[in-house]
Amino acid sequence: MPSCAKTLVAAALLAPLLAGCVGGEERHAALDPEKVERGRDLFATCAACHDIRKRRNGVGPHLVGIVGRPAGQARGYAYSEAMAGQGDRDWTPDALRAFLLDPEAAVPGTNMAITGLPPADADAVVTYLLSRE
Ligand code: HEC
Known part of the structure; x- marks a missing residue:
């Protein structure tokens, strides 16, 4: 049954593509709205030092597009040697979480002088x- 075989091949090729599409939608749908809301409230303390709407540096570097951004590379911001020396480390969600839990442990010598957040x-x-x- 050649046509059936073709369908199977097509299905096998399409499956990962479809999974990719669904996955992309799920990534946002999966964000718990209550957590987002709580995070937004908590971010008020970060906002004292960080702009997240504009690429404007303050006491801390701006955080526009911070997820996936390389560490220590906001243009025009004078980082500590510790943060500037992070090389090509990207701010993945896990790296961000670790940094927020304990900035000094994640990036020893960082200028971000806040106590870590509870998990x-x-x-x-x-x-x-x-x-x-
Ligand atoms: C008192 C000011 C201050 C507060 C409050 C603060 N930060 Fe920072 N943050 C800094 C400074 C200063 C740096 C630069 C650190 C360095 O150069 O070592 C920094 C760096 C960062 C970086 C790395 C940015 C990059 O370009 O690599 C992230 C991410 C970050 N902060 C997130 C947060 C979040 C999220 C909060 C709130 C929970 C927060 N910060 C609260 C001052 C602050």
Whole structure:
């Protein structure tokens, strides 16, 4: 049954593509709206030092597009040697979570002088950052 075989081949080729599409939609749908909301509220403390709407640096570098952005590379911002020396490390959700839990442990010598967040708060803030992508 050649036509059946063709259909099977087509289905096999399309499946990963379809899975990719659904996955993309799910990624945003999967963000818990309550967590996003909580993260947005918590971000008020970050906003004292970080702009997330405009690429404008303050006490800290702007955080526009921070998820997936390479560490220490906001244009025009004078980073600590510790942060500037992160090389090609990207701010994945996991890296962000670790940094927010304990900035000094994640990037020893960083200028970001805040006490780490409790895990649930770090999670909520990262979820909020993801919702802005
Ligand atoms: C008191 C000011 C201050 C507060 C509050 C603050 N930060 Fe920062 N943040 C900084 C500074 C300063 C740096 C640069 C660190 C360095 O150069 O070592 C930084 C760096 C960062 C970076 C790395 C950016 C990059 O370009 O690599 C991230 C991500 C970040 N902060 C997220 C947050 C989040 C999320 C919060 C809220 C939970 C927060 N910060 C609260 C001052 C602050």
